[in-house]
């Protein structure tokens with residue numbers, strides 16, 4: 638499916654399914670709203686799936702794997718070769734995200750959307766890495782759109798296979814640099830406000846990273862009102878693929894659980910392309926990366942979890958699944974006030 642077609646399909650969640658779901662929660666024999674965001678999450682999913690009979694039994698974690706040309710500027714603690722090493726390990730289950738996914742009954746789908754080398758990771762490659770954004774635009778506008786479409790079509794394929802909820806993940810050394818760059822532009826904020834140490838820079842390294850981002854922005858002057866211009870000039874294929882997952886989720890009415898900093902930057906971009914997309918996103922956690930909270934506040938969402946995580950790969954997103962499963966189990970199985978013969982809960986008048 639093309640990007641324009643997918644954007645055209647996006648509607649608001651279904652208010653009827655949401656109110657039916659709310660009514661079921663309110664009938665359950667427990668204090669009203671006492672499962673808080675667990676109730677809200679199930680109601681949100683009801684609106685997305687257009688039914689109060691919510692299903693999240695088949696879960697997928699999609700991990701967009703790509704290399705970022707700007708890594709040659711020394712903005713990361715480790716070299717770009719780590720992208721391919723970790724990405725191949727997604728196939729054997731030997732990564733943090735895979736182990737957490739297994740715990741939550743989630744199937745993992747790594748995608749090579751633009752790694753520097755070929756590996757056994759399933760290939761939907763736009764190019765062998767992006768260009769170094771300090772020297773030239775990271776990618777062409779056509780490549781940006783193609784990469785977004787990879788994300789959209791991945792969601793459609795997973796829907797076809799019966800998946801009912803999708804978590805976002807990424808692996809791409811250098812992608813906190815690109816995430817900070819697009820966040821600074823889209824939020825019209827100083828680069829320092831949204832740039833952190835990524836996967837472990839020193840204080841000096843962080844200063845250098847900030848200066849590389851600033852110089853790249855000065856060189857290309859991306860237009861903050863044109864998300865695709867920003868994505869193509871200072872983004873990455875990994876981020877573009879994530880943008881596509883959010884668009885595809887909203888178009889195909891599949892809830893998308895958002896991971897940390899990089900996933901939040903991509904969500905911001907997707908929402909700038911179509912504001913209704915925010916209704917299809919469940920914000921799993923607030924990343925400990927500097928700027929993580931600013932991104933969530935700017936998107937206008939509050940995280941379910943605050944665990945000081947900043948790993949990426951989709952680890953935060955899959956961490957939310959067990960909680961959603963617990964919420965849904967209560968929603969489906971718990972007796973109502975009527976069934977156990979107590980009057981519906983009335984707050985005491987003081």
Ligand SMILES: Cc1cc2ncn([C@H]3O[C@H](COP(=O)(O)O)[C@@H](O)[C@H]3O)c2cc1C
Nearest residue numbers: 713807808809810811812813835836949950
């Ligand atoms: C061994 C290793 C495994 C990772 N898994 C995720 N990331 C995380 O770190 C990268 C972003 O940080 P930066 O912009 O500083 O490169 C991404 O790949 C992200 O998923 C990793 C990083 C490393 C080093």
Ligand SMILES: O=C(O)c1cccnc1
Nearest residue numbers: 835897898924947948949
């Ligand atoms: O929050 C994240 O996703 C993150 C932060 C730093 C490095 N890698 C990932």
